[in-house]
């Protein structure tokens with residue numbers, strides 16, 4: 206277990222949170238995730254149609270599959286494949302009186318898992334209540350339902366699933382009961398909230414709460430124009446607008462909801478850990494880097510990840526390349542996750558365990574991406590239901606993948622030290638919490654600059670900037686990049702100015718800092734005025750721009766930046782950034798990750814080829830003179846391999862590789878001696 210202690214800052218999140226929270230995040234290198242029966246029989250039958258796992262809910266063999274799943278044969282198969290974590294069906298939102306009928310089977314499954322070293326996490330649905338069953342137990346269930354601005358009940362994807370109001374205290378109480386049963390009676394290793402987000406609710410309870418909140422705003426005339434908000438209601442949009450959010454009531458509504466959501470999950474976290482201190486509290490919160498999470502989901506991604514030990518991002522970005530130049534990956538989310546204690550696990554699908562979203566030919570690519578960029582390696586469909594005995598899995602798929610999975614696991618185990626080493630991310634992209642909340646322009650610009658950095662093999666991570674902690678990595682970053690983060694508070698600006706005046710390298714683009722934390726335009730730009738002329742600062746007025754190919758709450762993909770990657774690379778060079786190790790030439794479809802040793806020296810560079818089956822030739826890297834790269838392409842087979850060739854002092858051309866390659870470094874004399 207990785208255990209981190211966050212003191213002080215956590216207390217600011219409110220909601221009865223302890224001053225210190227001991228995270229019990231598991232180590233992703235020890236985990237292999239899989240999916241199977243995390244939805245109940247009742248859900249499948251009620252839907253009838255194809256759903257989770259890719260099966261028809263009305264299929265004849267559904268009970269047989271469940272019977273096999275709950276036998277010891279199922280976790281025995283997982284163990285033989287090296288798969289050791291999964292979600293287990295437990296609570297789908299149908300009411301415990303209904304769902305407890307299946308509980309004896311569920312408990313047996315958990316026991317069987319434990320016999321075979323598999324951790325089982327209890328699935329708890331957060332954003333659905335099923336009135337057809339739950340109303341038998343809670344006759345006034347309508348009172349729990351979330352409402353649209355016009356007063357009607359929200360459906361969650363289907364008419365027989367209502368969305369609950371997360372501000373209903375009885376709903377919270379009910380879920381706490383469910384958490385207690387999971388951990389005390391179910392003997393689960395943890396709990397997992399699915400769909401841990403909610404649309405804005407306009408019910409009478411929320412109206413009253415928000416109205417009361419508005420009355421606590423000091424000096425409302427400043428932002429709202431009026432000195433009293435006593436007759437104010439809610440911003441009655443059918444769908445909350447994105448773009449430049451400047452309407453004060455809308456801003457306040459967004460901020461208020463996210464704070465309540467974070468506080469609620471802090472309470473769940475504390476409650477679960479009060480029952481079982483070593484349990485894992487997990488949730489599906491979709492991609493960290495999704496657009497407008499505040500408006501769509503009531504989630505502030507700068508704070509919300511602090512509520513969990515393990516986060517699943519349901520990210521429909523199974524890695525691949527489209528149209529030769531659109532690179533689909535989960536790397537942004539994997540890197541962003543490194544800023545939080547919670548272990549991150551990115552699925553690559555829209556319906557867990559449905560192979561319709563997979564690309565079998567590049568089966569190893571998502572596994573390698575997870576290993577290299579710090580996520581939990583997952584096989585999503587090897588255990589998926591299939592009408593084939595004796596195991597209810599697709600045996601052709603199983604036998605095709607089994608040797609690949611075994612090779613992957615053996616490689617990861619033998620080279621654990623490579624991946625356990627700290628990421629080397631000297632370039633830090635500032636993510637302003639205020640800008641992400643109020644400015645689509647800031648969001649889009651950051652996405653575009655990240656795209657340039659990924660394609661340009663820049664060793665980057667994030668500096669997630671909030672008022673409590675305005676400039677993380679001020680001391681260890683080689684460069685901070687502020688990519689058109691238009692909304693910055695005085696505190697954020699002060700931290701950046703202090704950093705730059707002390708000599709910190711700073712790259713700014715666009716109108717970073719021109720607007721304050723409420724997206725209000727300032728007289729002039731205090732950040733630019735203070736730092737633009739410093740020699741360690743560069744300011745490019747034209748921010749990076751990249752067109753979206755897709756941009757939804759669970760997937761995103763961008764075309765290359767309109768002006769390419771060079772403006773970003775030039776900016777880094779202008780401020781004097783000269784990395785110890787650098788990928789000098791490689792296709793943009795190869796992404797790089799770098800690892801460092803305890804002394805801060807880069808000890809390995811990893812290259813993942815997103816055009817997975819097309820060999821890459823002529824990649825050149827620059828490393829310190831006097832060292833030599835030791836090259837390995839572990840999954841490419843015997844036709845690949847060889848020794849890097851030094852083409853100029855410190856510059857090495859690597860042998861061709863196809864899927865993935867990495868280099869470690871040794872003193873040149875020693876490397877020569879090995880030949």
Ligand SMILES: [Zn+2]
Pocket residue numbers: 350351352370371372406407408409410411412
């Ligand atoms: Zn409500």
